[in-house]
Amino acid sequence: MHIADGVLATPVLMAGIAMTLVGTAVGLRKLDDDKIPFAAVLSACFFVASLIHIPLGPSSVHLIFNGLIGLLLGWLAFPVMLIALILQALFFGFGGIVVLGVNCLNIALPAVIVGAMLRPLRHFMPAQLLGFLAGSSAVLLTGLMVSLSLYLSGDAFLTTAKVVFWGNLPLSVLEGVISSFIIVLLNKVKPEMFKGIQSNV
Template identity: 45%
Template sequence: MHISEGVLSAPVLVSGAVIAVAGCAIGLKKIDYDHIVHVAMLAAVFFVASLIHVNIGPSSAHLILNGIIGLLLGFAAFPAIFIALLLQAVFFQYGGLTVLGANVVIMALPAVMVHYLFLPLLGKSPRLSIAAGALSGAGAIFLSSLILSAALWLTEKNFFETCVLVMAANIPIMIIEGIVTGFCVTFLLKVYPEIIPGQKNGNTSDRKSRIEKGQKNEV
């Protein structure tokens, strides 16, 4: 999903950088003090998940996890994904620095979109939650593929052909991410619902509520 250096035209790179900076600014503004550790944790997950390639026989696959990151962080996914991609570009030469903005938009914008599309469905019923989680995972990859195709189209002008190639290459990842995200959401709803915005105490106040609970127990 990382676009390499030298592929996109200058206007696409500049537009990507501008959108990425705007997204990061909004994201940073929206992160509150209690939420910072979650953002760092998910940025680290994204950083590592993109590195792990699972080889089984002749095949190989890797996770992106922008769906679950978007569900949990909303706009804060922008700075989280930006930092992870920046470190990947510097340390491992994945993607590149000039194309960083475009890569951030390709992975973070769908994350924010699935947050607003599927978060309201979580916690309503177990089946709906797993479906919403799975759709978030698969949907984020689908939207990322669409933005990637558009970025390549704006450079090469053959949208349909590019789109078909990108979608075909990413269908297996969509399905894997759908399954993984569906399970992750179900697991988190059971063991740590506070991390999901809007669930029980929501992630912005879970620390305060725990402190309050602790104080009550002490009394």
């Protein structure tokens, strides 16, 4: 899901920076002291999971767990993912510094949207389904946003944008399955996080 520096048009970069700053500010305002350790663990999970890249044109696909993070943390997904993306860009050269705002927006905004849509339903669906929907739908939204970022940067990226979107479809299924297992596990070992979620396992 990382887009490299030097690919996107300036208006796309500026819009990404502005929206990421707003999202991060909102997330930090919601950050309580008791959430810091959990947020740090999820940031580390995102950092490690997204180290394994499959190149896809000027972008790449990898596990991101943004649906899981959005479901658990909401707007905190912005600062959580921004920190991980900064470290990846500095230490491993993934993505880039200039495109950091767009990369964060493309991953964190779907997390917030999916979390907001699914969190009210946690009392009415099995944990497995909740986890799968969170993981798969967030990856699909991220793929759509990455493709849109490329498309808005010029017609030359139209083909690449299509490849990136379709390349994320199998990844969304894998992410959904893994997220499902994680939600079920958390529901068993830390049920206070998911009061009202019923698991069939």
